[in-house]
Amino acid sequence: MRPFDYHRSENAGDAVKAAAGDGALFIAGGTNLLDLMKLDLMTPSRLVDINRIGLNDVTQTEEGGLSIGALVTNSDCAADARIRKDYEVLSRAILAGASGQLRNKATTGGNLCQRTRCYYFYDPDMACNKRKPGSGCSAIGGANRIHAILGASDECIATYPGDMAVAMSALDAEVVIEGEGGETRTIPVRDFHRLPGDRPDQDNILEPGELITHVTLPAPAKGRHIYRKVRDRASYAFALVSVAAIVEMDAGRIASASLAFGGLAHKPWHDPAIEDLLTGEAPSEALFDKAADILLADAKGQGQNDFKIPLARRTLKAVLREATGERS
Amino acid sequence: MTRHLKMDEPATNRLLDKLPSRLTGAPMDRPDGPLKVSGTATYAHEWQLDGKVFGVLARAPVSKGKLVRIDKSAIENLPGVLGVFSEERFLRNPAQGMANEAPEQGVSEISYFGQPIALVVAETFEQARHGAHRLELVCEAASDGVFDPEANNIAPEKPEDDQLDQGDLDKAMAEAAYTVDSTYRTPSHNSAAMEPHCAIASWEGDQLTLYASYQMIKFNVNELADSVGIEPEKVRIVSPYVGGGFGSKLGIAPEAVSAAIAAKELGRPVCVTLTRQQVFENVMRRSESRQRLRLAADKDGKLTGLGHECRVSNLPGESFHEPVLQATHFIYGGDNRRLGMEVARLNRMCAGSVRAPGEAIGMQVLENAMDELAHTSGIDPVELRKRNIPDAHPEEGTPYSSRPFAEALDEGAKRFGWNKRNPKPGQQREGEWLIGMGMAAAARVNILMESKARVILKEDGKAIVETDMTDIGTGTYAILTQVCADMLGLEPENIETRLGDSNFPKASGSGGSFGAASSGSSVYLACLDIRAELARRLGCEESELQLDSGQARGGSKSGSLTGLLAGEAIEAEGHIEPGETKEKVKQATYGSYFAEVAVNAVTGETRVRRMLGVFGAGRILNRKTATSQCYGGMTWGIGMALHEAMEFDMRDGHVVNNDLAEYHIPVNLDVPQLDVVLLEERDDWASPIQAKGLGELGLCGAGAAITNAIFNATGVRVYDYPATLDKILDGLPELDMV
Numbered sequence A: 001m002r003p004f005d006y007h008r009s010e011n012a013g014d015a016v017k018a019a020a021g022d023g024a025l026f027i028a029g030g031t032n033l034l035d036l037m038k039l040d041l042m043t044p045s046r047l048v049d050i051n052r053i054g055l056n057d058v059t060q061t062e063e064g065g066l067s068i069g070a071l072v073t074n075s076d077c078a079a080d081a082r083i084r085k086d087y088e089v090l091s092r093a094i095l096a097g098a099s100g101q102l103r104n105k106a107t108t109g110g111n112l113c114q115r116t117r118c119y120y121f122y123d124p125d126m127a128c129n130k131r132k133p134g135s136g137c138s139a140i141g142g143a144n145r146i147h148a149i150l151g152a153s154d155e156c157i158a159t160y161p162g163d164m165a166v167a168m169s170a171l172d173a174e175v176v177i178e179g180e181g182g183e184t185r186t187i188p189v190r191d192f193h194r195l196p197g198d199r200p201d202q203d204n205i206l207e208p209g210e211l212i213t214h215v216t217l218p219a220p221a222k223g224r225h226i227y228r229k230v231r232d233r234a235s236y237a238f239a240l241v242s243v244a245a246i247v248e249m250d251a252g253r254i255a256s257a258s259l260a261f262g263g264l265a266h267k268p269w270h271d272p273a274i275e276d277l278l279t280g281e282a283p284s285e286a287l288f289d290k291a292a293d294i295l296l297a298d299a300k301g302q303g304q305n306d307f308k309i310p311l312a313r314r315t316l317k318a319v320l321r322e323a324t325g326e327r328s
Numbered sequence B: 001m002t003r004h005l006k007m008d009e010p011a012t013n014r015l016l017d018k019l020p021s022r023l024t025g026a027p028m029d030r031p032d033g034p035l036k037v038s039g040t041a042t043y044a045h046e047w048q049l050d051g052k053v054f055g056v057l058a059r060a061p062v063s064k065g066k067l068v069r070i071d072k073s074a075i076e077n078l079p080g081v082l083g084v085f086s087e088e089r090f091l092r093n094p095a096q097g098m099a100n101e102a103p104e105q106g107v108s109e110i111s112y113f114g115q116p117i118a119l120v121v122a123e124t125f126e127q128a129r130h131g132a133h134r135l136e137l138v139c140e141a142a143s144d145g146v147f148d149p150e151a152n153n154i155a156p157e158k159p160e161d162d163q164l165d166q167g168d169l170d171k172a173m174a175e176a177a178y179t180v181d182s183t184y185r186t187p188s189h190n191s192a193a194m195e196p197h198c199a200i201a202s203w204e205g206d207q208l209t210l211y212a213s214y215q216m217i218k219f220n221v222n223e224l225a226d227s228v229g230i231e232p233e234k235v236r237i238v239s240p241y242v243g244g245g246f247g248s249k250l251g252i253a254p255e256a257v258s259a260a261i262a263a264k265e266l267g268r269p270v271c272v273t274l275t276r277q278q279v280f281e282n283v284m285r286r287s288e289s290r291q292r293l294r295l296a297a298d299k300d301g302k303l304t305g306l307g308h309e310c311r312v313s314n315l316p317g318e319s320f321h322e323p324v325l326q327a328t329h330f331i332y333g334g335d336n337r338r339l340g341m342e343v344a345r346l347n348r349m350c351a352g353s354v355r356a357p358g359e360a361i362g363m364q365v366l367e368n369a370m371d372e373l374a375h376t377s378g379i380d381p382v383e384l385r386k387r388n389i390p391d392a393h394p395e396e397g398t399p400y401s402s403r404p405f406a407e408a409l410d411e412g413a414k415r416f417g418w419n420k421r422n423p424k425p426g427q428q429r430e431g432e433w434l435i436g437m438g439m440a441a442a443a444r445v446n447i448l449m450e451s452k453a454r455v456i457l458k459e460d461g462k463a464i465v466e467t468d469m470t471d472i473g474t475g476t477y478a479i480l481t482q483v484c485a486d487m488l489g490l491e492p493e494n495i496e497t498r499l500g501d502s503n504f505p506k507a508s509g510s511g512g513s514f515g516a517a518s519s520g521s522s523v524y525l526a527c528l529d530i531r532a533e534l535a536r537r538l539g540c541e542e543s544e545l546q547l548d549s550g551q552a553r554g555g556s557k558s559g560s561l562t563g564l565l566a567g568e569a570i571e572a573e574g575h576i577e578p579g580e581t582k583e584k585v586k587q588a589t590y591g592s593y594f595a596e597v598a599v600n601a602v603t604g605e606t607r608v609r610r611m612l613g614v615f616g617a618g619r620i621l622n623r624k625t626a627t628s629q630c631y632g633g634m635t636w637g638i639g640m641a642l643h644e645a646m647e648f649d650m651r652d653g654h655v656v657n658n659d660l661a662e663y664h665i666p667v668n669l670d671v672p673q674l675d676v677v678l679l680e681e682r683d684d685w686a687s688p689i690q691a692k693g694l695g696e697l698g699l700c701g702a703g704a705a706i707t708n709a710i711f712n713a714t715g716v717r718v719y720d721y722p723a724t725l726d727k728i729l730d731g732l733p734e735l736d737m738v
Helices: A014-020 A032-036 A074-081 A083-088 A088-095 A100-105 A108-112 A165-170 A272-278 A285-296 A307-323 B033-039 B125-134 B169-175 B217-228 B254-264 B276-282 B359-377 B381-386 B405-416 B477-487 B516-538 B561-565 B624-643 B701-712 B725-731
Strands: A004-007 A024-027 A045-048 A059-061 A068-070 A175-180 A184-188 A212-218 A224-230 A242-251 A253-262 B001-007 B053-059 B066-073 B081-085 B118-120 B136-141 B164-166 B178-186 B198-204 B207-212 B234-238 B272-275 B289-297 B302-314 B337-346 B428-430 B433-445 B451-457 B463-467 B495-498 B546-548 B551-554 B557-560 B570-578 B586-598 B608-614 B673-677
Touching: A014 A045, A014 A212, A024 A032, A068 A083, A074 A083, A074 A108, A083 A088, A083 B433, A088 A165, A088 A224, A108 A212, A108 B433, A165 A242, A165 A253, A175 A307, A224 A307, A242 A307, A253 A272, A253 A307, A272 A285, A272 B463, A285 A307, B001 B516, B053 B125, B053 B254, B053 B276, B066 B118, B081 B125, B081 B254, B118 B125, B118 B254, B136 B207, B169 B234, B169 B289, B169 B302, B169 B337, B178 B359, B198 B254, B207 B217, B207 B254, B217 B234, B217 B254, B254 B272, B302 B359, B337 B381, B359 B381, B359 B433, B359 B451, B359 B624, B359 B701, B381 B405, B405 B433, B405 B586, B405 B673, B433 B608, B433 B624, B433 B701, B451 B477, B451 B516, B451 B701, B463 B477, B477 B495, B477 B516, B477 B624, B516 B551, B516 B561, B516 B570, B551 B561, B557 B561, B586 B701, B608 B624, B608 B701, B624 B673, B624 B701
Parallel strands: A004 A045, A024 A045, B001 B570, B053 B272, B207 B234, B302 B337, B463 B495, B608 B673
Antiparallel strands: A059 A068, A068 A212, A175 A184, A175 A212, A224 A242, A242 A253, B053 B118, B066 B136, B081 B118, B164 B337, B178 B289, B198 B207, B198 B272, B289 B302, B428 B433, B433 B586, B451 B463, B451 B570, B546 B551, B551 B557, B586 B608
């Protein structure tokens, strides 16, 4: 761990000011950042501790939704009675991730900024365009069983590893961001994370020094909420494939569907074409297959992760079958 | 006083069954338990020594090549950095178990990615790690590294002492009613002990004390002395608590030697602890394996031929190879046998002992092949195994010592409800889940090792047990206390057992499942000597002596223990040695596993629903700690079947999943309630306390019960471990049918 300055802020305004300039990072739960610093993979010159700036409440919005403060822990968010009742997919997604201890520390804002679990990103002696732009991508042609099948580039095939953001993507949540001057901007969570392109070092659209203050959920979406996570062991493993689904049925037809996918790409994957296809249709295996066709039209395996393509198809179909009430 | 026994004859006396106190075998709590759960048991990293500083090892960034130079300029002025050490006494890799001498040394030749090359020492651990990250190791990479264990362009070695060709296997296969010819692959495993490897070296003049986490102290002393270049008499090793070993702490390792060298130079105690990533990169791995199994059986399922040929790997120059064939030699009959071993030389980290070396993967695969034979022949898997229990060792002709193999199979089948299994795969369905049952046999060689212990019966009638035996979580503190309590008629609270210090008599150490029976026997013998002295003082025959609750009786005589002691302690040393019984009979431990799994028909995810293990290992010394060992073994079995694999980058041989987030061991949710049955057994040939080794038996085939259950559930036979969902997906029913 490199030596660094430490500044503790008491409010958001102070925090964004303290984080201005090169090399500063915010620290909240530290469940990812501290590991990365110990391994010399992230080397901030300054840490701005935001644990005491407030932002740890879940409140009602005027639009009938909820505003989740950036410092609300994953445990508290998942356990919130309103979220459990009206945003079940979010609660389920959070509880599918990490461990109780980690969820007690991890925060809503921090979790959005969770970094990839690519083996080569985690090794300072390996080439990695995300960690060291221009150094190359060791995962291509290497050990890539856990890597992306959608939206990857020649520069990076890493995935976004989290669960919470996948559910937020299905919920069409928004991220509220405060800049150095105290100005705020609001970004759909679906646009918050980036595809790697030629800048895989940028996981998301945050500018240096910008602070996530809230995540806003729209008014509750009707329908059945499902979060299905497929992984290599029963708990405490990152998703190979995950599906967040909110599906409303009306008279035997799909009235609305909102879907997002984890484990497949550099960001939670959302494809409106799938939702357009499903809306208004009666559920059928053929329809579900078409949905999977759309999802996987451009899927590309890297060798070891080829299995994710049939796995994503099977998982999506099973989720749609469950969501539309047709059970095996 | 010394009582010595060489195990040349069976010990039919069974004294422990005749004593008034019958604590041995009881599920006594560990005396060290409260210390451990309250954080007051001192583990290696926790010794507080004045002036202690910290060292962090820096890794070779190439897989094969030469160290050209070390550029220290970037770190010389870093705060807290005290020095950079790198020299030819550094260890390339840990010593193999019982090596008793230094392993391969040197930093100029690089043999694998991550090899420790230098030690950066600083006032704090964080400063030292920072320095290790900043240090520049200039290396020249060679282009001829070998990373693929199955590369065909390099001829593997064939160790002469691990080949068998008996009869004519090809002919047996050609003439058999039923055959199996399958090739399986198992990956490398890391022990991943909870406590990372750590050593603190401290010098007083020319005397070196090492506070460390090791399993086999008497060997480690000689290995450390030889590595550093001093006399063994100048070395003391202190290792009273070990947070898991599983073979990964058998031999002296780079952290100890580098700490000793730096501490000497700096004149301060140096603590070197491996990071979790280094535990994966520098500690012994279990070799991956490719195993071809050939079984030939007659129409009744009786084996006429048995072939088991495998390839494992290791670094150049390492004598150890995974003894995959160990149990195959004796568990089943079949006159025509071919057992073969090949060793590929690779530029991967050293391969060595990892929990149940040999049987862990050898039995796993053999038991998969037996399941294939059962399926092919239509004979029930339990029955098939019973039909193939040989009367005498199929290669050596020797008889077996106590062998409750058939009993373990029958008992397990009865308790598990094996008769409810549908032998036809893919027949049981619960929603999305396919349900199946599988079973496998357990077998593990039994070993007795030379071991010594001192027992002091103090003036006040309390006792001290001293031996350099270690407790690696296995329960040594408990079982030695129990044996001593029974033999001297004392309450366990009045016995203090001291372990893990090279100043104490030299024990077997913990390894190969031999620690409990070997060190238990040494305590037993020391106590026998004390009993003889007490009988003499009381004036009775030794055989008449009864010790109970501080009172001695014999013939018509009686008296208090303290009265007999008369203000003078009695001290005795027990010394057990293996002898002719190991040649006269084949000694081994046996058992059975039964598992029920659910395989998700959509995703291929497997969940173990219930699992039973039935084990016979001679006298059980503590039913609680013994059962815990079996729980641990079966949990390893779940991991080996479903999760565990070191993933290597085939371009440079480095391990990519080098932390506990990505190297998957079973978590709580993966492990159902495990049931363990310990059979009542005495093996007089094994040791004077009739005990055999148990620790590793719990995983010697356990994984096969699970993968056999996957086959029963789905019809998918996994030939490439672990059975992650991608290996199962292709064989699942069409999705529309789900």
